[in-house]
Amino acid sequence: MLNTIYMLNTKQIRLPLNIKVQFLVVEKQRFIVLNNNQSSVFISISIPPFINISKTETSILLIQNFSGHLKSINGFHTYLKNFILNFQTPAKKTLILRGLGLKATIHDNMLKMKLGYSHENIIKIEPNSTSNFFIGKKSISIIDYNKLSLGNFAEKVYRLKKANCYKGRGLYFKQKKIVIKTIKKA
Secondary structure, three states: OOOOOOOOOEEEEEOOOOEEEEEEEEOOEEEEEEEEOOOOEEEEEEOOOOEEEEEOOOEEEEEEOOOOOHHHHHHHHHHHHHHHHHOOOOEEEEEEEEOOOEEEEEOOOEEEEEEOOOOOEEEEOOOOOOOEEEEOOOEEEEEEOOHHHHHHHHHHHHOOOEOOOOOOOEEEEOOOOOOOOOOOOO
16 A cells, blocks of 8 residues: 555745745754844744645745645644744834833843832843843833744733823833823812
């Protein structure tokens, strides 16, 4: 009996000019490594076992290699396509520090923040992180090519001291509008 591979579904992704693609295999686990030439950032994505992948000069070809769910290759195709499109330009999140005594500094891969408590809040920045930080007097701007890690880190910082809903003191995202409640008078 011959082993046959059924090619059920094939998808193609066009590659932008500034993105280079390589493949990596580590202990039976396959990865696709994306390189952005503009910023020399490398990001790897695990390839599911039910997908065969090949590369041409201008595109990536995804082939489903056994009869599984059609949603599985469609989901990975959509994820990879969106990731490549978003990987071209960096994303930015800005946190505003509002109130007296709120300060932020970066020292030795640590984001140190004074938030009005008796202690200093410290968040460790991963050494292999691709994020760039810009600290102003009353703002923290974070720029990264990976939107997922950017959002996770910004949310971790934001949760240290959310803005007060009555006076607006604390941390809030510049992109979000803060609604301040009115105080009821007796």
